[in-house]
Amino acid sequence: MKTKKSLGQHFLRSEKxxxxxxxxxxxxxxxxILEIGPGEGVLTDRLLKFAGKVITVEKDDELYEKLxxxxxxEIEGGRxxxxxxxxxDFDPNLxxxxxxxxxxxxxxxxxxxxxxxxxxxxxxxxxxxxMVLLLQREVAKRIVASDSKESILSISIKVYGKPRYVEMxxxxxxxxxxxxxxxxxxxxxxxxxxxxxxxxxxxxxxELPSVEQSFFSMLRAGFSSxxxxxxxxxxxxxxKEDISRVFGELGLGENTRAEEVKxxxxxxxxxxxx
Numbered sequence: 001m002k003t004k005k006s007l008g009q010h011f012l013r014s015e016k017x018x019x020x021x022x023x024x025x026x027x028x029x030x031x032x033i034l035e036i037g038p039g040e041g042v043l044t045d046r047l048l049k050f051a052g053k054v055i056t057v058e059k060d061d062e063l064y065e066k067l068x069x070x071x072x073x074e075i076e077g078g079r080x081x082x083x084x085x086x087x088x089d090f091d092p093n094l095x096x097x098x099x100x101x102x103x104x105x106x107x108x109x110x111x112x113x114x115x116x117x118x119x120x121x122x123x124x125x126x127x128x129x130x131m132v133l134l135l136q137r138e139v140a141k142r143i144v145a146s147d148s149k150e151s152i153l154s155i156s157i158k159v160y161g162k163p164r165y166v167e168m169x170x171x172x173x174x175x176x177x178x179x180x181x182x183x184x185x186x187x188x189x190x191x192x193x194x195x196x197x198x199x200x201x202x203x204x205x206x207e208l209p210s211v212e213q214s215f216f217s218m219l220r221a222g223f224s225s226x227x228x229x230x231x232x233x234x235x236x237x238x239x240k241e242d243i244s245r246v247f248g249e250l251g252l253g254e255n256t257r258a259e260e261v262k263x264x265x266x267x268x269x270x271x272x273x274x
Contacts (some may be wrong), residue, residue, distance in 0.1 A: 011014055011039050012134065014173035017184065024166055024186045025106045025132040027051035032098050034128070035089045036107035039213065041067055048074055051097065056083045057090055065135060075208060088116055092124040095131050098205070102129035111136045111178070122160040122190065131161075131187040140183035149259040153224040158263045159215070161190035196268065201271050214274045219266065222258040229232065229256045238273050246272040 002187065012018060021043065027050040030150050036043045038056040040063070048071075064084045074080040081098075095103050105128045109117055114135050118180055119127055126207045129208070141147070144165045145154045166184035192208060197210045211218045214240050221237045222230055231254060232241050252261070252267055261269075 010108075010174040010176060010178045012042060012139055012169075012173060013175055015170060017134070017167075017169045017173055018046060019185055020167060021106060021132055022046050024184065025104055025105070025130065025188070027106075032095065034095065034103055034105045034107075034191075036109060039108070040135060041070055043106065043108065044071070044080075048079060053079055053081070055083065055095070057083045057085055057087045059084075059086050060138045061126070064177055066130055088113065088120065089107065089201075092121055092126045092128075102127070105131040105133070106134075110132040111139075118157065122157065125191050127160070127192070129190055132166075132186065132189070133187070134169060134182055134184050137181040138164055139182040140185045143185060145247075149248065150261060150263075150268060151259065152219060155219055156216070156261060157187065159194045159266075160192070161187040166239065183231040196261075198267055198271055209265055215270050218270055218274065222261075222266075223270075224256070226259070229254065230256050233258065234269075234273070242273060 025033070025047075027047055029050070029052050029054075031051045033051045033054045035044060035045050035047060035054060035056045038058055038260070043054060044054060044067075056067070058067060059085070066080065067082055068075070071080050071082065075082055099199075105121060107117075118131075121131065139153070142151050143154050143157050143163045145151070146165065166186055169182040169184060170181070171181050174182070192212075195208055195211045195215065198215070198270075199208070218234070218237060219252045222233050224233050224236070230252075231247060233238075234243050244254075246252075246269060250265060250274070252265070
């Protein structure tokens, strides 16, 4: 069928990549799987073989109708819920009504909404236990900081879970062929423990969303200018004498850049400064 560029549609054709996504998501009989943008259903076919229940969210009206006909039996049998809509409008809390267990997200994500999807589900009150995603390779490499340089994206993921680069998927594995290669990543051990421990260690009485908001305000300030030192960037939010004192306690040099700071040090910066 003709794809819609506006929806970032690139349909996966690689059997090797499909098998690897299934291996990494490890769907079991008592698992609830949320698939974003099932497209023609090539991944859905495989998920239905192993998972207890699959929920798919498809924005394309034409694809939605085709999927509804293709999976009529599975829908009537309760093994598949097919939802017509935009995943960015989907409420993750609705998944609580399906299962008391945590759910997993498996998806070939449109490049243009990768960041929005990650933010939506990782920061949600009802988080997935694991995400296995096929996304643009350069974004995947940035998330895991493969060059040892952190970014606002990599830290924003690592505060919620442990990202792992699985493997590259060549552009020729898709129809139509995208301009760049893709990669499979897995994000595991997803939780809000980072913020809960940060609040406990600093005896913060603020509610968790407020703690998260304060942390991300600090993070955005820290990465606001690549050319500037971290201490200079942070001075937009905090007193210079406080920053100097904390840097000394943490053993951070005055020329330290935001990209050099690892996740645990960001946590300590937040505990001392917020």
